[in-house]
Amino acid sequence: MAANWLPPVLLTASGRPVFLPGEIERCLLSAVDLEAEENPALPTLRSGLLVLTSHRILWIDESSSSGCAIPLAAVVHVFHPKKSLRNMFASPRVRIQVSTSPDGRVGEKGTRSEMVTIVMRGKTDPDVFYGRLLEVLRSRTWEASEESEGRERGSGSGEGSARVRMPVVGVSGILRKEQEMWESTDKSLQEAFHDLNALMSKAKEMVQLAENMRQKLLLGSNAQASANDDELGSKQEIQDWLLSVGIVSLVTKESAGALYHQQLSRQLADFVKLPLEKAGGMIALIDVYCLFNRARGTELISPEDLLQACALWEKFDVPVMLRKFDSGVMVIQNKAHSDDEVFARITSLAQKPDALLMGISPSDAALTLGIAPALAKEHMLTAESKGLLCRDVSPDGFRFYINLFKEIDPSDIYSIKTTGLVGAWVSATSTSG
């Protein structure tokens, strides 16, 4: 009778324990004794294989192919394997308190309890086992299995008993666990979707509203004759409101391209004011493209849109204009921008003693004028075409000098002038040696 203090374990033909449904191995230890310390009447089980599962602690005697188990449900308390001077050289032990029935059988819901010591005589780390034991006790997987088993039995009793119990350990056990996890996630998602569906139905209404607006605007722009001031005003309002909400291209470009570009055109004119100031009155179109799109963030415009928007400025009264240089470079500049003023600054720069001697490069001018080098070059080329500067092309690069040709008299080329530009140049070159 004493020998039956622990429920038995069924073993397979090859000595492996037969697992309960949902039971998963968690830890294996060899050379383990099970002692009932305080009850000498209960026999000690020596040197067996200890298998910790999600449901039980199994002890298997490999030599006799028999085993017994402590159901985890019966574990009342686990004591930490404390190390002390006393047990430093002894085999590590983990003591657990299990509940027993009045006649000493270990089982769940017992009225009495016993202390069982798991003596680990093999090479094991008691802390690992202890940790795993706590884990399985915490997860209480045996309860879930009981529940599901109960459900199964409830739904179809005949079926339940006739069902073949598939082994649910190892990989299939893991898969099963995954499955359970997915099912619970699915459930919570479904609940969330209830709310989302409610949101979606509202959004549908919004989209429908926007669509109605679009149709109205389309009709409005197509029926040109009926356009009076009132209508136009409200149309503009609607456009502005939609813009602020973030729906810009409500009107498709094909049907009413002008409206879209008009809006864009105004936006661009406002936007470009600040960068223009910073850049000294002129910015390359490519730079505006980058700046504008970066500012918009999401609804980026294409290069064609930008060009068209600039072209529309002619129709409005905006203080900016698009300008194309001979070289093909396109810039946006203030209408108030004066080329002559820039030329005056360039020519005065070109007449400084250093410049008379060495000329100026586009980057020198850019630095002095406070504009981009590419634009400085454009200005210098324009100044050259007006006869203010001459170019000097050499392996050192591209430089500009003040135009002296104008002042040289071809019928008197050998006389040395002392006045005017040439005079200044002569003195500058002679002083440098």
Added chain:
Amino acid sequence: MQKLGGFKLPHFFNYPPYFTLQPVRETREKQVQLWKELILDYCRSQKIFVIGLEEDFPLFSNPVIERSLSHEAREVFLSALVAEGRAEWMDKSHKKCLILWLRIQAWADYILNFVKENGFEDSVMTVEDIQSGIETRGTELAGIDRCVLMRALRLLEQKGKAAIFKGTSTDDEGVKFSA
């Protein structure tokens, strides 16, 4: 100002843009004018009659400012001289240019004048004498290009002022001047 082999260069020879072919029309026209003058003056002073475009012509480089005329620029300036009748291309590929710092007609006049002043009418001179003989030393005729001389002489021949006859070899070509 710098000198190039005894020739005094104008001050704008040190102006770097002078050596870059100017794209702007008005500026280019001025530049071309200046170069034409300079080339003619230089060639006259150094008695240069032929310029080879692919050779190093001292006038086309200025080591002081480290600039040289590009091949394109040289061709442009020389072509301008040719258009004016002050130069002639010696080949179709424009590799050599004959510089007529005196036009052929001017040469002819010069020769005639020289003959008159030195009383060489009715006398015979070899072509070589005219080119490098003692009589012509110190005149423009000294070191004259043979082709140019022959052309001038032929021009005189056409006008009946001279008669060219061949000797036993080319060196012996002679001219008889008539008043």
